[in-house]
Amino acid sequence: MSENVQHHIAIYKKVAAALAVLTVLTVAVSYIDFGVALGIIVALIIAATKGSLVLSFFMHLLDEKKSVPLSRNGIGLIIGSLIITALFFLVIIFVPLMGHADRVGDYYTLPNADAPTVETPPAH
Amino acid sequence: MDIPYIVDERPDTGLTNVKLGIWLFLASEVMLFGALFSSYVLLRLMAPEWPVGSEVLNVPMGTFNTAVLIGSSVTMVFAYASLQMDDLAGFKKFMGATIVLSLVFMVVKGFEYTHEFQIGNFPWTNTYLAIYFTMTGLHALHIIGGVIVNAYFLGPGSKMWATNKTQFTNRIEAAGLYWHFVDLVWIFLFPVLYLL
Numbered sequence: 001m002s003e004n005v006q007h008h009i010a011i012y013k014k015v016a017a018a019l020a021v022l023t024v025l026t027v028a029v030s031y032i033d034f035g036v037a038l039g040i041i042v043a044l045i046i047a048a049t050k051g052s053l054v055l056s057f058f059m060h061l062l063d064e065k066k067s068v069p070l071s072r073n074g075i076g077l078i079i080g081s082l083i084i085t086a087l088f089f090l091v092i093i094f095v096p097l098m099g100h101a102d103r104v105g106d107y108y109t110l111p112n113a114d115a116p117t118v119e120t121p122p123a124h
Numbered sequence: 125m126d127i128p129y130i131v132d133e134r135p136d137t138g139l140t141n142v143k144l145g146i147w148l149f150l151a152s153e154v155m156l157f158g159a160l161f162s163s164y165v166l167l168r169l170m171a172p173e174w175p176v177g178s179e180v181l182n183v184p185m186g187t188f189n190t191a192v193l194i195g196s197s198v199t200m201v202f203a204y205a206s207l208q209m210d211d212l213a214g215f216k217k218f219m220g221a222t223i224v225l226s227l228v229f230m231v232v233k234g235f236e237y238t239h240e241f242q243i244g245n246f247p248w249t250n251t252y253l254a255i256y257f258t259m260t261g262l263h264a265l266h267i268i269g270g271v272i273v274n275a276y277f278l279g280p281g282s283k284m285w286a287t288n289k290t291q292f293t294n295r296i297e298a299a300g301l302y303w304h305f306v307d308l309v310w311i312f313l314f315p316v317l318y319l320l
Binding site: 005008009012016019020023026027030036039040043044046047050051054055058059066067068069070071076077078081082084085086088089092093095096097099100 | 136139163166169170201205209301308311312316319
């Protein structure tokens with residue numbers, strides 16, 4: 001037990017160092033002008049890397065693969081529920097993106113306190 | 125009636141009900157914050173103009189807070205590991221550090237909010253600030269909730285160590301999972317609101 005914990009502690013220290021480096025990297029790359037789209041992708045890739053480190057090691061998700069009656073191929077109840085959650089999460093994130101990409105019909109802009117008034121072109 | 129399987133693992137799930145329960149709660153939290161991230165995407169895509177976060181907010185303060193929160197996650201895993209090594213004093217030291225770091229985060233957040241209000245940036249000023257205050261506000265409420273629970277386990281709740289070590293360790297594991305989740309949300313909030 002204790003030896004196992006010592007092994008975990010060594011991993012926690014490495015993960016902590018990796019998270020510190022990635023935090024510096026997050027800020028550093030924000031000064032590079034990638035353009036909006038690539039900038040968002042780079043920032044999200046770094047954030048996802050940090051997030052998966054926290055999930056895998058601090059939240060011990062890698063240790064949750066157990067062979068018990070209610071599991072299939074190591075996908076137990078925790079990982080199974082998280083997979084379903086991730087699918088629903090992707091749906092709610094992609095719905096506005098797909099709505100934005102959809103140009104069929106009338107296109108509305110949400111009222112925005114900061115928005116400059118859009119002038120209606122004069123009718124001919 | 126006692127809740128079953130809070131000390132021993134349930135044979136068919138291979139989990140304690142504590143652990144399954146906290147993970148299902150966190151899954152619901154993913155959807156709560158997910159809805160707000162989805163709103164952010166919608167509002168940003170539909171807005172004719174969107175400010176650059178780093179021009180409105182204080183990036184050094186945000187970076188400092190990111191480091192503080194990650195640091196509190198690190199002390200939280202050390203608190204849990206201390207209990208696994210039968211070291212209550214170590215647990216108290218690391219749990220105390222976790223709470224102190226959480227409070228540092230809240231104080232810095234307080235300074236940031238105060239500064240925004242002083243220069244006339246309110247939630248109703250524009251859509252960007254509306255989603256900024258909503259998301260960081262909800263996140264701050266999660267920090268406050270975590271501090272209350274962690275403070276209970278550091279103080280009166282730690283009496284359980286004398287009577288049931290395994291159950292207390294399981295409680296700290298659950299509190300830790302919640303705390304890492306709060307850290308995880310911030311890891312995404314920081315670049316999304318401050319940098320992009």
